[in-house]
Amino acid sequence: MFKKLLIANRGEISRRIGVVARSMGVSTVAVYSDADAELPFVREADEAVRIGPAPAKDSYLSIPAILEAAKKTGAEAIHPGYGFLSENAEFASACQAAGIVFVGPPPEAMLRMKDKSQARKLVAAAGVPVVPGTEGVVPDVATALTEAEGIGYPVLCKAAGGGGGIGMAAAKDPAELEKVFRQCTDRAKAAFGREGVYLERYFPAPRHIEVQILGDHHGHLIHGLERECSIQRRHQKVVEEAPSPLFAGGKHPEVAQKLFSAAVAAARAFGYANAGTVEFLYSEGNVYFIEMNARLQVEHPVTELTTGLDLIGWQLRIASGEWLTVRQEDVTRKGAALEFRIYAEDPVKFFPSPGPLKVFVPPTGEGVRLDSGYAEGNTVTPNYDPMIAKLIVSGATRAQAIERSIGALEQFRIEGIKTNIPLHLRILRSEAFRAGALDTRFLEHHAKP
Template sequence: MFQKLLIANRGEIARRIGAVARGMGVKTVAVHSDADVNLPFVKEADEAVRIGPAPAKDSYLSIPAILEAAKKTGAQAVHPGYGFLSENGEFAQACADAGLTFVGPPPEAMARMKDKSQARKLVSAAGVPVVPGSDGVLPDVQSALEAAERIGYPVLCKAASGGGGIGMAAANNPAELEKVYRQCTDRAKAAFGREGVYLERYFPAPRHIEVQILGDTHGHLIHGLERECSIQRRHQKVVEEAPSVLFANGRNAGLADTLFTAAVKAAKAFGYANAGTVEFLYSDGQVYFIEMNARLQVEHPVTELTTGLDLIGWQLRIAAGEKLTVKQEDVKRKGAALEFRIYAEDPVKYFPSPGPLKVFQPPTGEGVRLDSGYAEGDVVTPNYDPMIAKLIISGATRDEAIARAVKALESFRIEGIKTNIPLHLRILKDPAFAAGELDTHFLDHHAKP
């Protein structure tokens, strides 16, 4: 195991990685922008290095600044967390070139996943079911229109280098496709530097199911069961849970086997190692691969709480060259868990709500876990993602977890900014949620203010 780890991220995930590493006897280095100098993840690290001003492009996205911080502090490894540079193959390669261990998949695997249209081809060849779609990137509107005729409307136009729902829009007919093709191309170029897009069949009410993957560099690869992330807003996940209601208590065992087998096949096709997630859509009794994320997911705690896997701990051990000692038969589910992303935003209009946390008093009690990037008195700035904490609730059953979550959210006191806690409570108290009747358009029809 390496002796010193640089954490190339901020907020709650930097804090969580730091806590796990220090618990394993590894010293930690925090890197921070000017905006974050007083946040807990900086104060709790063994060392801290300023890497630039507030804008992410000048700090958390600056590969030279992060590599210089690693050199200055003598760090031997870099954990990228999620977001920022976590899925940047050039960063992973730059770490390797600098003699640093990158806590994540090999750069070659990241390169195979970078173009999502090519990733579809790769996993399809490995026998993984994919959403019907275009054969690669579409160079112009005409090629998109021809592909849509083959696929059948409605279609979803997606950025080939995309993520986080950016550069993605649906079209119900040729006129709409011409419009969204140009929109998605422009957004893809602005966000990812590449304007390539491709098409997939658009399912009107699918469920979003994902499978946790964990693999070492010695050829041992397992899955960590599934999570459901169907409750979304603008393609951004809001509430996640494990297990999915589809598969709880042994339901749909055959489909679950298909799902897990497909996830492992996809990971092997990419040559994957470390922690990753294979994402699927479920519709009409079938599962379809949509993409693989080459990093830890925001929602990984629900897997940890229901399987007992220490995902960050295993990330570090695998990166250090250790063998994964967990066998597939060792991965068993216990109970249920829900995760709520607590955002600094208006719960009705969904506008960001930066400002000082005049009061920040999280809930406590059985089955309550909080991964927070802030403490009382800290200031939430408008420079980054508005997530200030993740509230993760576990219980012996889904119903027990829901009851605990309502109690916890109702007692969570935050003053000085607006948050989306009222939205979470509306979701929990909606009969459709309690019944497990979920799809990616849940918030279009339920939990209204």
């Protein structure tokens, strides 16, 4: 195991990685921008290095600045967290060239996943079911219109080099496809530096289910069961849980087995190692591969709390060359867990709500865990993602986890900014959520103010 780890991220995930690393005897180096100098993750690290001004491109996305910080402090490894450089193969390669361990998959695996259309072809060849769509990037509108006729409307236009719902839009007919094709192309170029888009069949109301993967550098690969991530707004997840209500209590075992087998097959096709997640759509009894995320997921705590897997701990051990000693038969589930992303935003209009945290009193109680990037007195700036904390609540049953979640959210006191806590409470109190009737358009039909 390496002795010093640099965490190339910020906020709650930097803080969480630091806690796990220090518990394993690994000293930590935080890197921070001018906007984050007073946040807890900086104060709690063993060392902290300023890497630039507030804009992410000048700080958290600056490969030279991060590598210089690692060199300056003698860090032997870098954990990228999620977002920023976490899925950047160039960064992983640069770490490798500098003799620094990158806590994540091999750069070659990341490159195979980078182009989503090519990734589809690779996993399809491995027998993994994929959403019907184009074989590769669509060069122009005319080709898109021809391909869409074969796929069948509605279709989804997606940026080949992107993620997070950016550069993605649905079209119900040819006229709308012409419009969204140009929109997605422009957004892909602005966000990812390349215009390529591809088409997939659009399922109006599927479930979004993902499978946790863990693999070492010695060929041992397992799955860590599934998470339900169907409650989304603009393709961004809002609430996640484990297990999925679709499979809880042993329901639909054949579909579950198909899901897990497909996830492991996809990871093997990419040559994957370390922690990762394979995402699927579920519709009418079928599962379809969407993409693989070459990093830790925001929602990983619900897996940790229900399986007992220490995902960050295993990331560090695997990156240091250790064998993954967990066998597939060792991975079992106990209870249920829900995660709520607490955003600094208006809960009705969904506008960002930056400002000072005049009061920040987290909830406590049985089964309550808070991963927070801020403390009372800190200021939430508009420079980064508006998530200020993740509230994770577990229980012996889903019903108990829901009741504990309501109590925890009602107890959570935040003043000085608006948050989406009222939205979470509306979701939890809806009959559809309690019944486990979830899909990606849940918020359009339920939990309205």
